[in-house]
Amino acid sequence: MTSDNTGPTEIEMMPQTGPAEENFDLVSDSTVRVSSATKDMGKRVYDKVHYCLFCHKAYSKMARHLVQVHGAETAVASLPRDGVAKRLKLELLLRKGDFHHNHEVLCQKRGNLVVLRRPNEVQADVTTYEDFGPCPECLGFVHKNLLWHHVRSCPHKPANGNYRRPIQKESRSLLADCKFRNGCPDTGFVTDILSALKNDDVSGIISQDTDI
Ligand SMILES: [Zn+2]
Numbered sequence: 209m210t211s212d213n214t215g216p217t218e219i220e221m222m223p224q225t226g227p228a229e230e231n232f233d234l235v236s237d238s239t240v241r242v243s244s245a246t247k248d249m250g251k252r253v254y255d256k257v258h259y260c261l262f263c264h265k266a267y268s269k270m271a272r273h274l275v276q277v278h279g280a281e282t283a284v285a286s287l288p289r290d291g292v293a294k295r296l297k298l299e300l301l302l303r304k305g306d307f308h309h310n311h312e313v314l315c316q317k318r319g320n321l322v323v324l325r326r327p328n329e330v331q332a333d334v335t336t337y338e339d340f341g342p343c344p345e346c347l348g349f350v351h352k353n354l355l356w357h358h359v360r361s362c363p364h365k366p367a368n369g370n371y372r373r374p375i376q377k378e379s380r381s382l383l384a385d386c387k388f389r390n391g392c393p394d395t396g397f398v399t400d401i402l403s404a405l406k407n408d409d410v411s412g413i414i415s416q417d418t419d420i
């Protein structure tokens with residue numbers, strides 16, 4: 209635990225403006241938005257932000273933020289030194305932080321949804337936040353039409369994964385409590401999601417984090 213995490217409950221509030229808030233140039237008739245991928249001179253620009261699993265703020269360089277600010281957290285301190293194993297563990301931390309953020313956005317019906325692959329400017333005209341749902345394995349938000357395909361190739365799926373299961377239903381159930389709550393606190397969410405997580409080391413950390 210860092211000193212930032214020992215205060216009262218105010219850090220559970222969604223930050224209104226992150227240090228790297230994305231462009232709201234797009235999408236949807238509601239106040240939940242999916243920002244489109246920005247392009248500069250025809251090239252895709254990597255300006256995506258992630259939301260920290262621990263302090264819930266937005267950063268564009270999340271790996272660096274985690275190491276510099278939350279290096280004492282077990283999930284960060286125990287990251288492999290490098291290689292594919294490190295990348296995968298880090299990726300999962302990012303996705304869980306983004307999931308926490310997205311869950312808040314959907315409960316409060318306000319904010320910017322972080323998705324694995326942002327729609328381009330053309331797709332964005334016909335895409336709304338309701339087209340996206342979380343992958344039951346990694347919690348990354350994927351277009352629902354591509355969810356089944358994503359889960360089959362998700363690097364966080366268990367080796368002996370069962371693909372006959374109802375993926376769409378599992379995905380919806382991860383957000384089921386958003387329908388019943390406004391401005392949801394974390395409590396129910398954590399219980400629900402932890403039971404769905406298969407990575408014990410990370411789920412242990414989420415559990416600790418939300419005890420604040
Ligand atoms: Zn943080």
Ligand SMILES: [Zn+2]
Binds near residue numbers: 343345346358362364
């Ligand atoms: Zn996945």
